[in-house]
Amino acid sequence: MIPTWGHFALALGFAIAVAQAMIGLFGPNLRNPAVLRAAPALAIGQFVMLAASFAALVWAGVVSDYTVKNVAQFSSSTTPLLYRITGTWGNHAGSMLLWCLILALCGGVVGVFGRSIPTSLRARVLGVLGLVSAGFLLFTLTVSDPFVRLWPPPLHGAGVNPILQDPGLAVHPPILYTGYVGFSIAFAFAVAALIEGRVDAAWGRWVRPWTIVSWCFLTAGICFGSLWSYYTLGWGGFWFWDPVENVALLPWLTGTALIHSAIVVEKREALKTWSVLLAIATFSLSLSGTFLVRSGLLNSVHAFAVSPNQGLFILVLLALTVGGSLLLFAIRAPVLAASGMFAPVSREGALILNNVFLCMIAAVVFTGTMYPPFVDLLFGLQLSVGAPFYDQAALPLVAPLILAMAVGPLLAWKRAAIMPALMKLWAVGLMSLLVLAVVLLRGHAIAALALAGGVWVVLGALVDLGERVRLFRVPLRQSFSRLFSVPRAAYGAMMGHLGFGVTVLGIAGMATQVHVITVLHPGQGVNLAGYRWTLERVQDAPGTPAYAARQAVIDVTRGGKHVMTMLPERRFFTAQHTTTEHAAIRTNMLWDMFATFAGEDKSGGAEFRFNVHPLAPEIWLGGLIMALGGGISLTDRRFRIGAPSRKRTPVPKPAGTETA
């Protein structure tokens, strides 16, 4: 009965979304304030309906209601409760519902917290969100219904894909989706601004916090995903340039560019058209990326099986959303007031440089991801683009980005000089060169460059803070008290840069990793990175009804002293006839030690891969710092008290120029 209610709530949510779109988009022309006030209420109502619907699907999973096809296919009686819940969104139809739920949440949040936004703009934003929502809800209701019923129900479910039985899966998709879908708000603001024909400083101020929220989630989501593949796949890699990873990285790159360009809109009323385009592009990339992977057009290990008919439906939705907004952009953007000019050496100049590099990196990733299907289409060649391409094409673009990252925040607005900024960084530069020289002498060219870059960015961010509190120029006590008057947004920016630097340090450390692949018999050992790794024995490990496990006991010693015992496992999932490797990972936040149990041979030998990854934990620590930085900047006073009232400048009428 409950799944039926869930289905009903889903249909009701669709109806509300249609009403929200109509009222939001056409209401502002009616000049009836009462109509406009309905938009936020509808947005909240749509969220409540979808939340109820989603709860019903989760409930069906929890009680193992096999009359629901989705549950029967992706759950089983041996599946633990946690994975019965997470299994709800571990499949195509369920994850689509989660996707729609988060989209409705975005609308609801704008409805509740968007009081400072002018009523008509807010109604239009909600209208755009409602329209997108209605499209995807129609998809969910018609061709990808998570509530399809089975009768008679099967006795046992098919079970969750073993590789997805992981706590990481519980948090990863919802966080990542919130990141993706959150950009819909910036997108809606951009489209609403195009409809109104006006972008000003206040627009930049409204768009930025929403963009930062979703950017935080996307950063955290990408981090979790990378961490998940790092410890679940046990191969000691953290980024594989898989299409799924790339389509998450693309909106992250353009979203990061948008966060920066919106500052310029807010402070200098420049880069307006560009920011609108970035907002549209970021959400479009989120959308098309997810769905291209879904539709099976890109080759990926993560692809859900989707029928071509669903693919076509999605394509039509994408054409309407992406194509429609870009068409609106092509028609309306030329009449947006052109931006003012400014000096290349200035804060805004540095922010533009940031945008240029971020978008070029995005273009590289985009090309690499889209190249294989399109070359196949045009020339009938089947090929794949792998890590070597990305490493060689993106690295030359990341390097200047890193160099500029420490300098930019030290430049003043409007007109700045480059020398004073560089003077403030001389000590940092010296440190970086020192690191470069030391590591270079040890023969790691790439690691040396990356380490020096990481040090440069991290210390550069600290210098920025030091400048703000006038460290060493006023007494220390005064500097300390100044710490409390630095705006939170500045702290956020500093942490964002610092976190990026820490991630770069981690990636650099990974480049110096050492490992050994070896076959050991009990009692034998191998030396790696100053440790002695000895296999004591291989034993059966406690399994669960879902899998049986074999476990190796590895004794790790240093200088004859016992350091720790590592227990890597191999798990055999009986229902799916698959084996997964569960690496034993120990970390002290400065380096990771990995033991992977790769297999046993008949002679009693067992095959292992031991890795030592210096600085690897910093990759994700940096991501966490970045996301936290975004969170801190959101608490800035400027965002809490809301934007100042908007100047009532007359709307530039497009009619005269439309015929041009």
Added chain:
Amino acid sequence: MDRSLLSRRLLLAAPLGLAVAGGVGAYALIERAKRGTYNPQDFNNPLVGHRVPHFALSGLPGQQGFDRDALVAMRRPVLVNFFASWCVPCVQESPFLDRLAKAGLDIWGVAYQDKPEATALYLAEHGNPYRRLAMDPTGRTAINWGLYGVPESFLIAPGGLVRWHVASPLFPDVIETQLEPALRKIT
């Protein structure tokens, strides 16, 4: 008509053009997927049916590598195997490569993005099935060959034509169902 406004309009319509092109392409791909003529999960290498591309790689220090001409000059089929010392599936594949080598197949190895000492150690530990060995430290040759990952193997017919390719370890089932039929076709 104001020229600058026109060019501005064209510039601002460019994203739309890009999106439309992308959409049309995606539509064509979906249509082909429906007819079953497009499957991205297939790792068909573009080289299959073509001559091997130009390359010249050195070997381990003090040993000779090989280049395209050596490969093309061969009178017997050659299995070119890309591997690396840091790759676990390569280790799992190695006993089967040994068996193939003992059965008389010419196997030439390319060590992909590997250090010479690591490769030497790897071969000492897991056996060396390779008649000839070349090092591809930069991975340039691997890009030209359209490598997806390691291990990957290419069957080269006399004259340098790539006849067959697999992007997975050469486990017995792959050897039996794919490699051996392909070999029979050549000889």
